[in-house]
Structures are given as C-alpha cells and as structure tokens.
Amino acid sequence: MYYRGRDMALVHRGMRISESDWKVFLGHAAATLAKFKIPEAEQCDVVAFVEGLKKEIVE
Numbered sequence: 537m538y539y540r541g542r543d544m545a546l547v548h549r550g551m552r553i554s555e556s557d558w559k560v561f562l563g564h565a566a567a568t569l570a571k572f573k574i575p576e577a578e579q580c581d582v583v584a585f586v587e588g589l590k591k592e593i594v595e
Contacts, residue, residue, distance in 0.1 A: 544592035551595070558594050562586070 541547075565586065569579045 544589050548593045
C-alpha cells in the first residue's frame with residue numbers, strides 16, 4: 537500500500553510542535569501500544585518508524 541496524502545513536513549508546518557510535544561506524543565504512543573499488548577518487537581518497529589518522521593514534524 538502506498539500513501540498518497542500530503543508529506544509530513546507540509547502537513548505539520550506551522551503547528552509549532554516542540555521537542556517537549558514530541559516526547560509527550562511518544563509517551564502516549566508507548567502507553568497505547570502497551571495497553572493493547574502489542575509485542576515488544578512490533579512496538580520497537582513502530583517507534584523506529586515514527587522516529588524517522590521526527591525531523592519532518594518537530595520545528
């Protein structure tokens with residue numbers, strides 16, 4: 537499957553997402569993955585993918 541929407545940098549531009557906001561988001565994401573008992577290997581995959589988008593999201 538291929539994503540056909542706008543790119544991350546364009547979508548998040550001007551939102552003023554800070555490093556602090558990013559850390560809060562990661563905490564919520566980790567809590568959600570744990571709540572649904574997602575296996576650790578898959579949790580690591582999700583975090584790695586999301587971390588790859590950080591430079592396009594955090595201003």
